[in-house]
Amino acid sequence: MRSKKILSLILVIIECLVFYLIYTAWHLNPPMFRQDLGLYIIYLFVMGHYSIKDSLIWDEIRKVFLATILYMITFAIIMPSTFEGVPRRYLIFLSTIMFFVDLFVSYFLRVVFRSVLSKKTLVVGTSETAYRYGCIVNDNKFAITEVVGFIDLNDPHYFQEQYEMSEELFYNRDAHHVFDYKNFDVVIKENDIDQIVIGEPELSGKDLNTILERSAKLVDSVKYMPEDYNLVNFSSEVQDFDGILLISTSKDTPSVFDRFWKRFFDILISLIGCLITAIMAIFVKISYIRHGDHDPIIFKQKRIGFRGKTITIYKFRTMIPHAEEKLEEMMKVNKDIREEYHKHKKLRYDPRVTPTGKSLRRSSIDEFPQFFNVLKGEMSLVGPRPYLPGEKAEMGDDYDVIIRSKPGITGMWQANGRSDLGFKERMKLDVYYYKNWNLWLDIIVIFKTFQATFTKKGAR
Known part of the structure; x- marks a missing residue:
């Protein structure tokens, strides 16, 4: 406990020093420095930035982000008179610099003092x-x-x-x-x-x-x-009824505001994604032709969509033509392949994957044509895995929960292990996503997907 208090104090001192150096570099009024710094530190304190708790970096990013936004709103809207004679670009510059400084210092101190904390x-x-x-x-x-x-x-x-x-x-x-x-x-x-x-x-x-x-x-x-995250979620509340403890497990319905922004970003990013996909298709086609493969490069497949509706998803083809028929033949003659596919719904080392397909899978480029599904409103950037109709029976009770969200190009399982996770583990993560969805969770999933893609973690 004492070590955490000392670390919090060091954190405050370093942030105050950086704040002062920025003020000095910009030749701003010293009286304003005390007012600005005081409010900024208060906002960071209220958001829990100085509470050294066991958490991941995403929680810290959220705290510092909210404190920074509050600081900007206070001086840009609520107290605009304090900025007389001060360039408006200063506010954006200071807030942006302090956002990254706060995160870096917090991360650095936790790493340095990890053995103690x-x-x-x-x-x-x-x-x-x-x-x-x-x-x-x-x-x-x-x-x-x-x-x-x-x-x-x-x-x-x-x-x-x-x-x-x-x-x-x-x-x-x-x-x-x-x-x-x-x-x-x-x-x-x-x-x-x-x-x-x-x-x-x-x-x-x-x-x-x-x-x-x-x-x-x-x-x-x-x-x-908690068991399968069904008993407790982010919306849960603890209530006391004269000595009787109750835990509310209701799932909040996403607000109109949340649904609007999710769809807004889906459309915006999918438009860019569709353009990139069209360019990539040229190179993918050339790569297949160089290997003597002249079949279509777009693979279409029926999947379970929002509310159980059947949709057709698009992907760059990564397997040999007629791969489904080949899989049936392989499972008939090879017991190990049959058992692995029934357990994970995919093969760890699939012989049907083409040389070009291996590269597309490792980089997740094979998923890019699904931006057209997102633009059509059939999918979302982030959501549960689009399951095959034949997997419905094995999904059990989780099916009714998972189909309440639009399937996504990426999701919890892609960001947390990709192909390293089994079928049941992927379903648990998809159920978790629905029960705990918010815009911040989408941001985390997208960032972790990029991270997993670049590190090739779990890629097959």
């Missing part, structure tokens, strides 16, 4: 979700959480039910420090654990209570993941 965390559970959580927080330098290891709950002495284990944790149990539940107390004491995260969403109520009661005696902070 980080909460040593023990994840209870070995599910795919638990493993993904561990990878996210350990690989993210901004987050001040260090996952020390995982607790395997498959112990008949404590739990009657059996829980799935991630393949990565199963085959690399020692490398990822997977401990038995019987050693729970010892692991916490030997590793100086600060907090426990229960990362098994499918825990029964009885098993969850068993773990919570034991954890509460050992650490001060205990967090748990």
Whole structure:
């Protein structure tokens, strides 16, 4: 706690210094400096910028962005008289510079002091979700959480039910420090654990209570993941009825304002995307011809659209002609291929993919023709994966939730693993998107999609 207060103080001092240097460089009034800086610091404080909590960079960007916008509105609209004799471009310059300075300094200090600030965390559970959580927080330098290891709950002495284990944790149990539940107390004491995260969403109520009661005696902070994100979402509220705790799980309906802006950006970006697609089509065609392939480069396929309506999506062809028939033949003669496709709905190393198709997939250029679907209003830039009609039965109850959003060119699964995720994991992320959608989530997904594309993470 003391380390966080010191870090917050350092953050304030550095930001004040940069603010002062900008004022000095622009030869502005010193009295205005105190007024400007005071309000800016207050806005950052109110938005939680100086509260050093365990979070990802996206949350910090939102806080600083809102504080910066409030600062600009205050002096440009509410208090315009304070800018007498001051160039208006100064406001934009100062706000923009401070936005990036705040983010950089916050990120830099968290990285430098990570070893001091980080909460040593023990994840209870070995599910795919638990493993993904561990990878996210350990690989993210901004987050001040260090996952020390995982607790395997498959112990008949404590739990009657059996829980799935991630393949990565199963085959690399020692490398990822997977401990038995019987050693729970010892692991916490030997590793100086600060907090426990229960990362098994499918825990029964009885098993969850068993773990919570034991954890509460050992650490001060205990967090748990709700089952499939259906119990709790961003719209949830906690209410007290004279000692009875109620959690509201209602899904807010997107406002007219939100729907307008989502569609506005869909049209604007898809117009640019369609132009780029037309240019790319020339090079894609030339590449196929060079490999002796003269078949059409546009691939059309029926998919499930908004409210269950069947739509035809467009993609650059990445496979050999008649790929569907070839897949049926392959699954008949190869048991491993059949099992892999039924589990993931795609093949990790698909022999049907052409040399040109491999390049298109790695760069995600094959998705560009879907900008025409977005322009037509059948799809959105961000949304759930457009599922095949034949996958409807396997989607189960998630189908009714997923079709409430327009399918997207990109979405939660593309931004969080792409082809590394299985069919069930992709559906969970699509359900999460619908239940927690807002414009800020779309911005995060788009940014992370670019990041995943350039790093080739999960590309097949």
